[in-house]
Amino acid sequence: MCAAGRSSRRRAASRLRKTKMSDDKLLPLRQKIDAIDAQILDLLNQRARVAQEVGHVKAETNAPVFRPEREAQVLRRAADRNPGPLLGADIQTIFREVMSACRALEKRVVVAYLGPEGTFSEQAVYQQFGHAIEGLSCVSIDEVFRDAEAGTADFGVVPIENSSEGVINRTLDLLLQTTLTISGEVSIPVHHSLMTASGKMEGITRICAHSQALAQCNAWLNQNYPSIERQAVASNAEAARMAGEDQSVAAIAGEIAGQKYNLQTVNAHIQDDPHNRTRFAVIGRLRTAPSGRDQTSIVLSVPNKAGAVYNLLAPLARHGVSMTRFESRPARMGAWEYYFYVDLEGHEQDEKVAQALEELRQNAAFFKLLGSYPLGL
Numbered sequence: 001m002c003a004a005g006r007s008s009r010r011r012a013a014s015r016l017r018k019t020k021m022s023d024d025k026l027l028p029l030r031q032k033i034d035a036i037d038a039q040i041l042d043l044l045n046q047r048a049r050v051a052q053e054v055g056h057v058k059a060e061t062n063a064p065v066f067r068p069e070r071e072a073q074v075l076r077r078a079a080d081r082n083p084g085p086l087l088g089a090d091i092q093t094i095f096r097e098v099m100s101a102c103r104a105l106e107k108r109v110v111v112a113y114l115g116p117e118g119t120f121s122e123q124a125v126y127q128q129f130g131h132a133i134e135g136l137s138c139v140s141i142d143e144v145f146r147d148a149e150a151g152t153a154d155f156g157v158v159p160i161e162n163s164s165e166g167v168i169n170r171t172l173d174l175l176l177q178t179t180l181t182i183s184g185e186v187s188i189p190v191h192h193s194l195m196t197a198s199g200k201m202e203g204i205t206r207i208c209a210h211s212q213a214l215a216q217c218n219a220w221l222n223q224n225y226p227s228i229e230r231q232a233v234a235s236n237a238e239a240a241r242m243a244g245e246d247q248s249v250a251a252i253a254g255e256i257a258g259q260k261y262n263l264q265t266v267n268a269h270i271q272d273d274p275h276n277r278t279r280f281a282v283i284g285r286l287r288t289a290p291s292g293r294d295q296t297s298i299v300l301s302v303p304n305k306a307g308a309v310y311n312l313l314a315p316l317a318r319h320g321v322s323m324t325r326f327e328s329r330p331a332r333m334g335a336w337e338y339y340f341y342v343d344l345e346g347h348e349q350d351e352k353v354a355q356a357l358e359e360l361r362q363n364a365a366f367f368k369l370l371g372s373y374p375l376g377l
C-alpha cells in the first residue's frame with residue numbers, strides 16, 4: 001500500500017479510537033437520560049389517565065372538551081415555573097403537545113383552516129391546538145366558517161390581520177354575520193420564500209402566491225424580478241402545489257409548503273417587513289371562560305353624526321377598560337355607514353368589562369359581542 005493509503009488508514013483508525021473514547025464517556029450519560037426518559041414516559045401516561053377521567057366527567061355533563069382558558073393557564077404556569085436551561089417558548093411547545101395528546105384521548109377535535117396543507121393557517125392550527133387534532137383543509141375562508149357553523153368542524157382558524165397589509169376584510173365581513181364566537185387568537189411570524197421545482201429562475205414566466213403574499217413582497221419583487229408576471233391564487237400552498245407541477249411557475253410560500261411540494265428555495269425571507277406577522281382568529285361554538293389574561297372582541301356601529309364614535313366609546317374610559325385595537329370597515333350591508341371592530345383588555349365576565357359592554361350595547365346603533373378569549377401567548 002502506498003504512503004498516502006497508509007496515512008489514510010492511520011487517520012481512519014485514529015478517528016475510530018476517538019469515537020470509541022467518546023462513546024465510552026457518553027454511555028453513562030445516555031444511561032442517565034434513559035432512566036429519566038422512563039420516568040417522563042410514566043408521568044406522561046399518568047397525566048393522560050387523569051385527562052381521561054376529566055373526559056368522562058365532561059361526557060357525563062356534555063361539557064366542551066377543548067378549554068382554551070385552561071390550556072392558556074397550563075402554558076403560562078409552565079413558562080413561569082420553568083427553571084431552565086430549556087427556553088420558556090420551547091417548554092410551552094412541549095406542554096402544548098402534551099395537552100393536545102391528552103385532549104385527543106377525550107376527543108380528537110376537528111379544526112377547519114384555509115388550505116391546502118402547508119399554509120400559514122395550518123401552522124396557526126398547530127400553534128393553537130398542537131398536532132393531535134384532525135385538520136380540515138378548506139379552499140376559502142367562507143368554507144372554514146361554513147364547516148364550523150355546520151359542525152363539520154369543531155373549530156375554524158381564519159386569518160384576521162397581517163402586520164404589513166392590515167386586516168383580512170373577508171374575515172371581518174363573515175364575523176359580522178356568523179353565529180360563531182371567537183374563542184382564541186394566534187399570531188405567527190410569516191416568512192415568505194421564492195421557490196421553484198429546480199431552485200432556479202431560468203424559464204420562469206409566472207410568480208404565483210396569495211394576493212396578501214404578493215403585496216407583502218412587492219418591493220422585493222419590483223427590485224429583483226420586475227418583469228415576471230405575478231398571479232394571485234387561493235393560497236401560498238396552492239402556489240407551491242402549482243410550482244411543483246409546472247416548471248414555468250415560481251411560488252411565494254413558507255418552508256413547510258415548499259417541503260410538501262418538493263420545491264427548492266431560490267430566495268428566502270423576501271417579505272418587505274422582516275417582522276411580518278399574521279394574526280388568526282379561532283372560531284367555534286364555544287363561550288370561553290376567563291383565563292386571568294383575556295381579550296374581548298366586539299363590533300359596533302353608530303349613526304353618522306359628529307362625535308358619535310367618541311361618545312360611543314366613552315364608557316370604556318369611564319369603567320377603566322383599555323381598548324387594544326380599533327378597525328373601521330365600510331358597511332357593505334345594513335343601515336349603517338361603518339362597522340367598528342374593537343378589541344378590549346379583559347373578559348366579558350370581568351365586572352368593569354361587563355358594565356362597559358352593557359352601556360355600549362344600549363348606546364350603539366348596532367352591537368355584536370364576538371367573544372372573550374385568552375390573550376395570545
Ligand SMILES: O=C(O)C(=O)C[C@]1(C(=O)O)C=C[C@@H](O)C=C1
Nearest residue numbers: 054065066067070071099102103
Ligand atoms: O382540564 C381539562 O379540562 C382537560 O381536559 C385537561 C387538558 C389538559 O391536558 O391539561 C386537556 C384538554 C383541555 O383543553 C384542557 C386541559
